[in-house]
Amino acid sequence: MTMATNETEETGGRNDSEPLISTEVTSSETGRGSRADETVLETRNLDVYYGDEQALQDVSAEIPEHKVTAIIGPSGCGKSTFLRSINRMNDQIDVARADGEVLFHEKNVYDEDVDPVALRRKIGQVFQKPNPFPKSIRDNVAYGLKIQGKEVTDEAIERALKQAALYEEVKDKLNSSGLDLSGGQQQRLCIARAIAPDPEVLLMDEPTSALDPVAASKIEDLISELAREYTVVIVTHNMQQAARISDKTAVFLTGGKLVEFGNTNKIFENPDHQEVEDYITGKFG
Amino acid sequence: MSLDTGSDLLSDVDLTWVKRKELLFHVLLFSAAMFGVAMLALLIFDILIETAYGVLILGIDVGTFLTSGASRTWEQAGLLPAIIGSIWLVFLTLILSFVLGVSTATYLEEYAPRNRTTRLIEANLTNLAGVPSVAYGLLALGVFVNGFRMGEILLAGALALSLLVVPIVIVASQEALRAVPDGMRNGSLATGATRWQTIRGVVIPSALPGIVTGTILALARAIGETAPLIMVGAVLEARSTPDPTSLFGSMPTMIYYWAFRPVTEFHNLAALAILVLLIILVGMYGLAFFVRNHYETRV
Numbered sequence: 001m002t003m004a005t006n007e008t009e010e011t012g013g014r015n016d017s018e019p020l021i022s023t024e025v026t027s028s029e030t031g032r033g034s035r036a037d038e039t040v041l042e043t044r045n046l047d048v049y050y051g052d053e054q055a056l057q058d059v060s061a062e063i064p065e066h067k068v069t070a071i072i073g074p075s076g077c078g079k080s081t082f083l084r085s086i087n088r089m090n091d092q093i094d095v096a097r098a099d100g101e102v103l104f105h106e107k108n109v110y111d112e113d114v115d116p117v118a119l120r121r122k123i124g125q126v127f128q129k130p131n132p133f134p135k136s137i138r139d140n141v142a143y144g145l146k147i148q149g150k151e152v153t154d155e156a157i158e159r160a161l162k163q164a165a166l167y168e169e170v171k172d173k174l175n176s177s178g179l180d181l182s183g184g185q186q187q188r189l190c191i192a193r194a195i196a197p198d199p200e201v202l203l204m205d206e207p208t209s210a211l212d213p214v215a216a217s218k219i220e221d222l223i224s225e226l227a228r229e230y231t232v233v234i235v236t237h238n239m240q241q242a243a244r245i246s247d248k249t250a251v252f253l254t255g256g257k258l259v260e261f262g263n264t265n266k267i268f269e270n271p272d273h274q275e276v277e278d279y280i281t282g283k284f285g
Numbered sequence: 286m287s288l289d290t291g292s293d294l295l296s297d298v299d300l301t302w303v304k305r306k307e308l309l310f311h312v313l314l315f316s317a318a319m320f321g322v323a324m325l326a327l328l329i330f331d332i333l334i335e336t337a338y339g340v341l342i343l344g345i346d347v348g349t350f351l352t353s354g355a356s357r358t359w360e361q362a363g364l365l366p367a368i369i370g371s372i373w374l375v376f377l378t379l380i381l382s383f384v385l386g387v388s389t390a391t392y393l394e395e396y397a398p399r400n401r402t403t404r405l406i407e408a409n410l411t412n413l414a415g416v417p418s419v420a421y422g423l424l425a426l427g428v429f430v431n432g433f434r435m436g437e438i439l440l441a442g443a444l445a446l447s448l449l450v451v452p453i454v455i456v457a458s459q460e461a462l463r464a465v466p467d468g469m470r471n472g473s474l475a476t477g478a479t480r481w482q483t484i485r486g487v488v489i490p491s492a493l494p495g496i497v498t499g500t501i502l503a504l505a506r507a508i509g510e511t512a513p514l515i516m517v518g519a520v521l522e523a524r525s526t527p528d529p530t531s532l533f534g535s536m537p538t539m540i541y542y543w544a545f546r547p548v549t550e551f552h553n554l555a556a557l558a559i560l561v562l563l564i565i566l567v568g569m570y571g572l573a574f575f576v577r578n579h580y581e582t583r584v
Contacts, residue, residue, distance in 0.1 A: 089475060094399070121477030131468035133487050144476040147486065193476065203475075 040065045040201060040231045041086060046100035048078070048085050048256070050093065055081040056256040058100070063248070068223060068232045070246030070264065072239055074279065078256035079235045083203050086233070087123040088116040104201075121148055124194035124230075128206040130186035132178035132193070137161075137170050140178040140189055144197035156196060163229070164192035165222050184215025191222065195230065202226060204234040208241065220245050239280060243268050251276045329563070332556045339553025350557060355522040355539065359550040364558050366523035367539040370439065371565075373527060374535055375508050377443035378450060382507075383500055385447065386454030387489070390496075393455075394462040395484050407459075414452035421448045422516025430517050437518030439533035445513040450503040457499020461492040494580035501573040505566050511537035536562045 041063040048056040056078045063069050071079045081090065088109060090096040101108045109119050124144075132140050141160050142152045150156075157174070161167035166188040170181070178189050187207055194202060204223070208216035223245050226232055236242050242249055242264065249267040251260045253275055260267060260276045271277050339345045345359075353363030389410075397403040425445030435441045465488050473483040489496075514535055515521075521542035523534025536558060543555035 087475060089471065092471070092474065117477055117479050120475055124477075125471075125475035127468060127471060127475075129468055131466065131472040133469060133472065134491050143473070143478075143486065147473075147476065147478045147482045190472065193472070197477065 038065045042103040044101040046102060048081050049097045051095040054256060059258045061250055061258060061261050063233060065231050066227055067247040068227045068245055069248040070242035071235045071250045072242045073252035077252040077254055079252050080205050083205050083235050087120050087125055087203060091116055122199050123201040123203060124199035125203040126190050126194050126207045129210050130183055130190050132186050132189050134179055136175045137178050138174040141192045141196050143193055148197050150197060160192040160196035163195055164188045166192055184211050184218060187211060187219060202230045202232050206235050206237060332559050335553050335556030336560050339557055343550055343553060354524040359548060359554055362554055364539060364561060366526050367534045367536045370523055370527045370533045370535040371508055373439055373529060374443050374446055375504055378446040378507050379504055381447035382451045382454045386451050387458050387496060390455045390458030390462055391484060394459055410452050410455050418449050418510050419512040419516060421445050422513030425517050437532060438530050439527050440529045441517045442514050442519055442533060445517050446507040446510060449513060450507045453503040454500050458496045461495025464495060465491045494577055498573045498577045501569055505569045509537055511541050514538050
């Protein structure tokens with residue numbers, strides 16, 4: 001089945017031809033460069049511990065608005081931890097503890113007066129394994145609107161499903177269960193569910209790793225589209241994916257250290273650190 | 286390279302003894318499985334013989350039996366008030382044990398910290414499921430009938446049965462809640478739901494088929510209970526249709542009473558009553574399986 005909405009959009013390799021001079025990507029091909037590169041999220045000296053074990057060490061990074069920021073690194077390097085510390089999903093883990101700051105529009109999300117529920121209404125998340133609720137497709141998409149007390153309209157549901165490039169495939173069966181969809185469709189349903197209440201940031205934790213290559217490439221196409229409206233932070237273990245879809249790349253290496261963070265083409269073509277080059281060229285990790 | 290045929294190639298493998306052991310265990314396990322089936326078949330056979338004798342030889346009128354109350358003469362005796370009593374008991378027990386059981390299970394699974402106190406509560410609940418039903422009857426007699434001065438009413442009986450089945454409902458609900466993948470909880474929380482919104486909107490709906498199945502199976506046990514009802518003062522000879530605030534009888538207490546009457550015709554009435562009870566039980570189990578098969582595949 002082909003998708004109606006995304007086919008016109010150029011997808012891969014947009015960064016390959018760019019010069020390595022500026023520190024900020026001005027990606028004219030996606031039209032994203034027209035916006036100012038404002039920092040939405042910033043971490044300052046972020047340490048995260050699980051009990052006695054340190055999962056993140058002194059991570060400082062600035063994540064620009066309306067860009068795709070990829071987080072790559074070997075297993076167990078803390079990429080998912082980094083993502084979960086942004087929307088405080090780590091609060092769900094009893095032994096998890098964070099030091100340092102995560103600034104969302106310059107407000108530290110770990111401040112006493114920040115309610116993680118309110119934070120997550122601004123920062124949505126898509127998980128590795130598609131996790132639609134055992135409800136109809138419509139109710140899945142409406143879920144966020146409903147719990148946030150927003151009005152559930154057919155237009156809002158249609159808009160979210162279109163943004164997630166799922167609408168054409170499901171428009172005739174909005175009342176059937178979300179669990180009857182294929183894995184790739186389920187993941188796009190979860191994306192629709194996450195963006196329906198219109199968050200500012202969308203965190204994606206290896207959203208394609210549980211999917212077959214065709215379904216994965218649909219999601220990849222979609223991510224470039226989503227960056228028009230949302231700031232996307234995506235964890236991936238697939239370096240080609242990071243190179244294809246992201247504007248910025250953060251490389252975490254063993255021990256939860258952020259070794260290098262910069263423009264994707266710079267990281268993949270001429271990284272500053274030998275370790276990063278070794279990782280990217282497959283010498284370890 | 287040799288060109289051995291298959292049989293030559295495997296000739297040094299002797300499986301005789303292993304095969305014998307295989308067969309032995311197969312037979313042993315099958316016998317164990319059949320033991321329960323055989324006993325149930327024997328019970329049903331016995332009841333059917335007694336019932337058939339009562340209906341065909343003695344001439345018990347099934348219509349009268351199902352529409353009238355207890356009587357001193359076996360020709361006019363019926364089960365209706367006892368059936369109504371049992372239905373009331375199951376209905377009230379369902380509500381009480383479902384609310385109490387699901388709330389407790391939700392607290393333990395979704396809210397309670399994983400510490401010693403929680404483990405102690407859980408261990409206690411598991412043990413409560415093994416307490417003899419008479420003990421719950423005595424507890425209900427002490428607390429509700431005498432303590433709260435309810436009197437020997439149907440509601441007190443329902444409370445006794447609720448105490449009996451609530452641990453079972455809790456354990457079944459806990460298992461159902463535990464089976465809900467954490468991914469769903471995270472999906473909801475990450476959308477900006479509070480914990481309660483997540484539980485009400487996602488977790489409990491996902492766990493509901495399991496909870497309902499467990500509750501129905503627990504109720505099927507409650508409907509056959511006799512001892513706690515006798516303890517709280519159930520009327521053995523249920524003559525008039527009860528309501529929650531009246532004296533009451535139930536099917537098991539009626540069976541109990543008839544089975545000990547010296548007039549042997551009453552024993553055939555008891556057999557017929559057991560048959561009615563079994564049919565209702567099978568219906569409840571059928572409902573449980575329907576709920577499970579119909580909804581659980583969706584999750």
